[in-house]
Amino acid sequence: MNNVFVICEMDEGKVADVSLELLTKGRTLANTLNCKLEAIVLGHKLKGVETQIFPFGADVVHIGDDPRLDPYTTLPHAAIVNGVFGELKPQIGLLGATTMGRDLGPRVSSALVSGLTADCTALEIGDHEDKKAGKVYKNLLYQIRPAFGGNIVATIINPDCRPQMATVREGVMKKEIYDPNYKGVVRLIDVNAYLKDEHLVVKVIERHMEKSRVNIKNSSIIVSGGYGMGSKENFQVLYDLAEVIGAEVGASRAAVDAGYADHDRQVGQTGITVRPKLYIACGISGQIQHTAGMEESSMVIAINNDPGAPINKIADYVITGDVMEIIPKMIKYYKKNSK
Amino acid sequence: MGLKIIVLAKQVPDTRNVGKDAMKADGTVNRAALPAIFNPEDLNALEQALRLKEKYKGTTITLLTMGPGRAADIIREGLFRGADDGYLLTDRAFAGSDTLATSYALACAIRKIKSFDLIIAGRQAIDGDTAQVGPQVAEKLNLPQVTYAEEVLKAEKGKIQIKRRLERGVETVESPLPCVITVNSSAAPCRPRAAKLLMKYKHARTMSERQTQAEDYIDMSADRPYLNIQEWSVNDVETDSKWLGLSGSPTKVKTIENVVFQAKESKVLTSSDKDIEELIKELIVNHTIG
The missing domain is CATH 3.40.50.620 (HUPs)
Structure with a gap:
């Protein structure tokens, strides 16, 4: 009892x-x-x-x-x-x-x-x-x-x-x-x-289950995009960076709601909680809904054009500027400096 | 054969667009600063009802909402998009309801509406994100429930087939009618207002709204009964007060905290090539990446 x-x-x-x-x-x-x-x-x-x-x-x-x-x-x-x-x-x-x-x-x-x-x-x-x-x-x-x-x-x-x-x-x-x-x-x-x-009385007639395509939870590096990415097309640079550095792509709820990314990539209270080695937050303002799901990341890099974005307060590195300009530079310099 | 459908809808503050003035100095939410909207997934639910109305002749859609007087906006919005009528359940006695007390009040109102084949609601409301009211209404009415619905496939011969969207796949289920369905945001978006319906229902009002209209407002509801939005107080539905409002709510809010971030010591960089390259080099050297 x-x-x-x-x-x-x-x-x-x-x-x-x-x-x-x-x-x-x-x-x-x-x-x-x-x-x-x-x-x-x-x-x-x-x-x-x-x-x-x-x-x-x-x-x-x-x-x-x-x-x-x-x-x-x-x-x-x-x-x-x-x-x-x-x-x-x-x-x-x-x-x-x-x-x-x-x-x-x-x-x-x-x-x-x-x-x-x-x-x-x-x-x-x-x-x-x-x-x-x-x-x-x-x-x-x-x-x-x-x-x-x-x-x-x-x-x-x-x-x-x-x-x-x-x-x-x-x-x-x-x-x-x-x-x-x-x-x-x-x-x-x-x-x-x-x-x-x-x-x-309720019967399951048909069922199609698939293995999860996305494995955000177990990824040691996550490149995540928010509403500030501006469009689904712009999200592509995040996939590009993720591909190069061996990361998985995540998204904030606002980005998922706006249709920029699929729901199974959502990080946060109503998505997945992650604890990666590195979390790169791009165009994410940092509402607690989101930070609740990533604040235990070992290192956070925040890329945002708003120097006052709340996410900056929990970031180890804050890059203020245009995501669409910064991410390609990261790809370029990673390729240049890694063997 | 037409269906009698009840759509449950909620007016919610638009928490997706929270501005800087959304919080008062004392840390409580400044509801006045947030626009009130039709809960997004309830619109997905309405769309599924409208599709059934197109498919099955004679189908009617009744909206039911609980909230303050201004929640009549939700009913009007539904009428503009193709619902047939609506009820506003409004009373101080319902204030402070958690999901269980809300479900109880809605179930009592549904019992009073009495005749229905199907209840459709959004999966969850964006102000609470609990997804509890739909299943709890189903339990209170002793009806089967089908949650996470993406599409109603058909509703014939007393049975309904529904496609559900789960974490890792889809499932088609069949339930007898009547039942309660809750609809996901992955379902078809709701159609916009129809100009004809907007004209028709523009002056639809609740009794309370009619009493507070400007003097030049001409009340036509006597000739056009469809302009009358039914308003029910606690006395209009059969309830037991111990299940209502705060006393009917097992959950209590103990504390609410404003969100304060513990500021880390962060290194601020610019988007210059030099800054980015140095950062990347540092990440490679300390084995964070690569």
Whole structure:
């Protein structure tokens, strides 16, 4: 009872990175709260999946293995999670902010009348004093996220409702093995106890999944463009530079919204969080929406024609000027000086 | 066979174009400085509804929005683009709602509208980016949900086929009607206003708006009932006050911080050839690149 739960997601037979990242965070939270960490995995052909999860410090792994749970559809998953949460009363429930987590989370939180905060960038434990009611709440989950297009950072709490639920995007939390020999217990979920015919009304007719073409998250150098690039055509110079120095191309949300780059290149709170060796920000103003996803880069070069751009404050090198003039020069001098 | 479609829409501050005066001195958001717009993905949702209306004769589109009085602009905008009517849910009792309380209020209003085959909304609103209201409305109404929709393929014989856009691919699903769909920005953009409809609905007003019009405003809504935008207060829909507004919101905002960057010590360069070449040499020497 009152443990920390992570709802895990499967990705081609493996537990998804975002779930392992949440387990790592969940273990830290459980240690602070002095409670257990439990995981739920739903899908089909999950034999042995617990061995991927235990090293991240899970004390209990609940497995629901049934052909009707793969591929993911909302209602069967929600019915089981509602049932398990209803019986085991977690104090915290975490999901990846993936298309699955952001589909399942709100459905569950509505059914259980619990609060849910989307796309958190930090999770902490802390107290809260409600002065009006003269009440002090101990050990609440602080759900921290940028809001309002990234212009403010809000700390959200759920004082009275349980579980306290949050989704977190891939890459935001760090994935770290807690103990390679950590042993927990497996509990098999009796799927038939929760699943009714009425949950099976939505059918997946066709599915085309492709391997992600873009690998921003694991790239050690990222050349990123913002709205200041001006056009999709101008983005080409970023691809050119990336090609030459062995980098991947990223983009700010404004650039993606404007159609300059595809969504899978978006860096930031509503995109991917990256920690490269070098991050070159071109024509990016640096709203927190964006910087939340790249501020842990080892080195940042900001190229911007606005000397007052917020991104300059977190940059190691600031080049003030025209991106379209500077990038070709970088390519030229890289070619000249590298062997 | 025509469909009865409800489109959920929200008026949002345009957070994509935040100027320097967007934050007040005390660190709170100056909503007045931000233009209020039709939430972009709700326009994608409206477009999907309009396409169904073209495809299936007799289809009607009803807009539903919750917000302050000025959110009637959203209804008018929808009428100009091809919606048939709209409801504005507006009351102080709804103020301070989080996504769950919002979903509850919308679900109560939908129950009052009563007759519908399909509810379509944008995936998420740009002021909160939560993507929670659509699925929560579906749960409150005990309907199936299809999120991340990119295209409604067909809606026939009580079933609907929808193409979904996921992180790494596409999926086609079939759901019975009625259901709730939320639409991505990758879906077709919304058509512009139609000149004819703009003329027709230019004077569409809510009751409150009519009462505060200038004296020379001629109220024609008696002869032209389509000029009447329905306005519902908390008393017009059946609700339990404990699920409304702040008290119906499990999540509370504990603190809000203005974003302050910890300034690093940065080296400022010009775009001159000398500066760029020196930087590149430095990056090569310390093995950052190459």
